[in-house]
Amino acid sequence: MANPVNPPRGMRDFLPADKARREHALGVIRSVYRAHGFDEIETPVVEDYARLHAGLGGDNEKLSFSILKRGIRPEQLAAANEAGDAERLADLGLRFDLTVPLTRFYASNRAELPPVFRSIQIGPVWRAERPQKGRYRQFVQADIDIIGEAGLLAEVELVTASAQALAALGLEGCVIRVNDRRILFGLLAHCGFPPETHDRALITIDKLDKIGAAGVVEELRGIDDAGAARIGEVLAAVEPAVAGDGIALTRDAITAVLPAGAAEEGVANLSALGDALDGALPAGVEVRFDPTLVRGMGYYTGTIFEVAHPGSGSSVGGGGRYDGMVGRFLGQEVPAVGFSIGFERIVDLISLPESTGPESVALVHDADVELADLLALKRALVERGHRVRLEKRQKNMKALLSRIESDGFASFANVRAGVRSADELELRPLGG
Known part of the structure; x- marks a missing residue:
């Protein structure tokens, strides 16, 4: 039985x-993306069940949480589960990514959006x-997308931002690893894989970092033995080049x-992208070609990206061009490309910068300090730009000050009865 005081499993x-x-x-992230000309939108966390299972989300559709129709009784759910058609009891679901809601948003609001929407x-x-x-x-995604731009400018803007x-x-x-789905399909065709086997073959190639080239070739033999041998040579x-400096x-x-x-x-698309990005990236970020990069989502049609960082065992971002996706809602083709930062992974790799503004101050007050005096002191410090917390004095002051410091406060002041002016306070640094 789940612990009633813990959050649901897999949530935090x-x-x-x-x-x-x-x-x-x-x-x-918001500040940088806005500086690059992108505008923030918001979509509901819930979408129609049929939209979430329209074949746009790949394997993620299998991982979606469904919301039962109102009034469904436990015995109805049990019977539907036993019959294997519980889906008919759901009409809504929680979004499993931000791309499907974006394409629906664009189709709904296109008349009010610019021709190229960032x-x-x-x-x-x-x-x-x-x-x-x-x-x-439950996790946070941070996405930027450009809809309506068919040219390479869209990829360049996404990568640089x-x-x-x-x-x-x-x-x-x-390191931003880059590939193009057309290169992947071209390689498969060159090696003799029939078109109808390409999607299955790419699923196997996507396992390269887990099972190695020999494992990929062995698995591909089940699809096309001669093709597996040829792609094994590639x-x-x-x-070695991908595993080395790239x-x-x-x-x-x-x-x-x-x-x-x-x-x-x-090849022409990626070489043009490389030329455009030459000298355009900030220090500490590089771009490399990776012909083994697949990205699992089947809706990608051209350029694909993935971000690697030495501090993470998994990618910390990715995306690509998905020109056919918006048309599923709109009834006409609209070019689109997106980039998602893996927020939950990157947030574990960073730390808060030291504050350069007014200090965070804890007012450690005696029990007999008048409430009006305490609030006046707090108001005066807040007006000066400080972050202020009131803390009642404790017997174990060492433990109190340690906790205040761990909460991000830089200094404290003792407040005795009769102190009414903030100028009378002596701000003392924590952790000194």
Whole structure:
């Protein structure tokens, strides 16, 4: 039985220090993205069940939380579960990402939006994950998307804005790995895989970092034995370069590791992206070509991205172009590309900067201090720009001051009876 005082499994409470670090990170991300011309929107956390299961969310659809129709009785749910059609009892669901709500939002509000719409969307999403380190059932996503721009400008803007956000958060050593789905499909075709097997083959190639080239080849034999042998030769050639310093995002470097003429359209796209990004990224962020990058979502149609950081065992961001997705709602094709920062992973890699403004002050007061005097002192310090907390004096002052310091306060002042002016207070540093 679940512990009644704990949050639901896979979800978390956040103590004040954790919440402060999260809000700092969100503030940095918002500030950078707004500076790059993106506008923030908000969508409901709930979407129609049919929309969430329209084939746009890939495997995430299987992890969605459904909301039962009003008035469903326990025995109805039990009978539906036994019959294997509990879905008919749900008409709504919690969003499992921010992309599906964005495409619905754009289709609903297109007449009021500019021809090229640059959006910021930050908020919680829910997935019925098996809880483990770095994976939660409720987590925050921080997305930027550009809808309506078919050219490479969209990718350039997304990469440069996201790179600057990562740098502003103080994350050094980030590598943005880039590929193009057309290169992946071109490689599969070159190696002899029939088109109808491409999606299955990509699912296997996506496991490269877990099972290695030999494991990928062995699994691909179940799809096409001759194709598996050919792609094994390609993977054997590129795996050391990817695992080392990476492959530069230049035409020469890209074509050096690919079979001749395998995917010219994708190669041209990535080499142009590399040229545009040359010298445009902040210090501490690099971009590299990775022909083994797949990204699991099947709706990607062109460029795909993923961000690696030495402090994390998993990606800390990713995205790509999904030109066919908006048209599912609108009835006409609209180009779109997005980038999502893995907020829950990056927030564990950063720390709060030291405050450069007025100090946070704790007023440690005796029990006999008049309430009116105490409130007047607090008001005076707040008006000077301080953050102020009132703390009643305790016998164990060492423990009290240690707790105040751990809560982010920089100084304290003892308040005795009769003190009525903030100028009479002696601010003493904590942790000295």
